[in-house]
Amino acid sequence: MKLLPVDEARARMLAEIAALPVEPVPLAASIGRVLAEEVAAVRDQPPFAASAMDGWAVRSADGEGLRAIVGESAAGHGYEGEVTAGQAVRIFTGAALPAGCDAVVIQEDASREGEQVRVPQAAAGRHVRPAGGDFRKGQVLLQPGVRIDPWRLSLAASAGRAQVKVRRRPRVALISTGEEIVEAPANPGPFQIYDSGAPALAAMVAGWGAEVTRAKPVRDQLEAVIEALRTAEADLVVTVGGASVGDHDLVRTAGEALGLDYRVQSVAVRPGKPTFFGVLGDGRRMLGLPGNPASAFVCAEMFLRPIVNAYQGAEPQPATVPATLDEDLPANGPREHWMRAKLTYEAGEVRIRPYRDQDSSLVSVFAVSDALLRRAPGAPAVAAGEVVEALPLSRA
Structure with a gap:
């Protein structure tokens, strides 16, 4: 399978995503939704000196x-x-x-x-x-593609709006697979672990504005995986685990049984190489994420979040910032590496320190990270004090 660069893989995924239909909602219910129209003022604010x-x-x-x-x-x-x-x-x-x-x-x-x-x-x-000191009648205050937060809601209310047009929420179905996965509070067997990936991904996706449904973990049985995929009512089906090519990794085979046409088969990224994306025979989109939680979370930021944003007409590209490195880093390998890291702010400067242990199974490291540090494929060693690229993580 060809390993695609991260940017190319994302572009291929986004090429298959069209913004969803528009619907009107009361302004009070618009928090977290993405505008599908301009919001203009109906009069000056204030309307008098x-x-x-x-x-x-x-x-x-x-x-x-x-x-x-x-x-x-x-x-x-x-x-x-x-x-x-x-x-x-x-x-x-x-x-x-x-x-x-x-x-x-x-x-x-x-x-x-x-x-x-x-x-x-x-x-x-x-x-x-002065009259009109905040804004003037007819002035466009909010553009399509912005997500409504409390401050933008206040601005729309000041402009005289009682409702706004937004994009429909994308429906995302999350399916985790694997004999080793159980859901709390069930007692795990001696060779099982609690499902920590799907609950976190569900919270992430809901926070990005989607409607999320979660299926119970599916065992490593081909017919069971096929049935879980077939019955998932969603715009986008996201699987967690089983995305690789081992004897017990059945997600790809199950997808292919339902007509999966690949757009991305694997990605040159660390962690998250097995990530894939395609279109099922009935038109639903399918994103396969790795089972290791950190791999799944990194690839959710790289690919799932942009897809969910694109469905809503929001900016899909991850927004990185420059940050000053706090310690030396060795040369990077052949795959793009997104390292879990800690941001600090000193005298107006953004600084970043990657955690030493980047094992893709460590949820504890992700829990204290507030950024991902991007390292290009084959990047040379960098010294402390040099500027690198960082993706801040939302910890709200």
């Missing part, structure tokens, strides 16, 4: 001195008259600036004397939020 402080609305041209108090402007209840020479209006934060006024004197700088207030000279525009 507003006070940024509690104090007194005045005319800067009047200079300092006593002003007659002619009214009050509060949030939601503005002063409807026009302020003329020698007058002032009590005003509160967020309230509309009365007509005729162009400045606000904060209450600490003024002193009330009965029905008058003594104010210092105020510069025009002082403590005033």
Whole structure:
């Protein structure tokens, strides 16, 4: 089987993924969804010049001195008259600036004397939020392809939106295979282990915006694996384990029995070489991940996350950042290596230190990692202090 470079393998996978249909959802239910339309403002924000402080609305041209108090402007209840020479209006934060006024004197700088207030000279525009200072009517605030988070939801709400159009959530079916796998709280046999890969992958995929279903672990019996694949109702079927070519690795054979047409048969990556991808006879996409948890998690970041994003119309490419290496690294082998690592931030600089033990079975190392360090195939040795490429991991 030809080992494809990581970038080529990802490109071949993404070529088979089309963005899913659009559906409207209430804004309050849009968290985590990916926009499929522009969100534009229906009016200026704020729609009027507003006070940024509690104090007194005045005319800067009047200079300092006593002003007659002619009214009050509060949030939601503005002063409807026009302020003329020698007058002032009590005003509160967020309230509309009365007509005729162009400045606000904060209450600490003024002193009330009965029905008058003594104010210092105020510069025009002082403590005033101009109309449209945040955004203008018709201005596009959010673009298609962005994922709604609480801050973007707030912006859409400020723009006057009660619902938005988003892409349908992709349906992802997770199937773990292997005689050695049992689910807690079942008691494992002497040669069995708990399934730690599928539960974590399910959480990852749900966090990326997909609807996830998990089948119970499937034993190493060809008919059982075929049946699990055949009955998985999903846009994308993801298998964990059995992706290699050993006597007990039946996932490929089961997929082929259902018409699997490979686009990627294996990847020149460490860990995760057995990863494969193809299209089943009925059109469902299938991604085969290795059984070792760390291998599965690395390849989920490399391939599964981009696929899930592409289904939703989001940017599929992993976003790496430069980071300064904290220790020397030897030359890399022939496969691209994604090393589990720790990021630190010192004086505005991103620094990275890979963990010494990169064994693909170690979940404990992944649990304390917050980045993957990328090493190109055949990369020469690098010294501490040099800049390398890092993929931050979401630990929310």
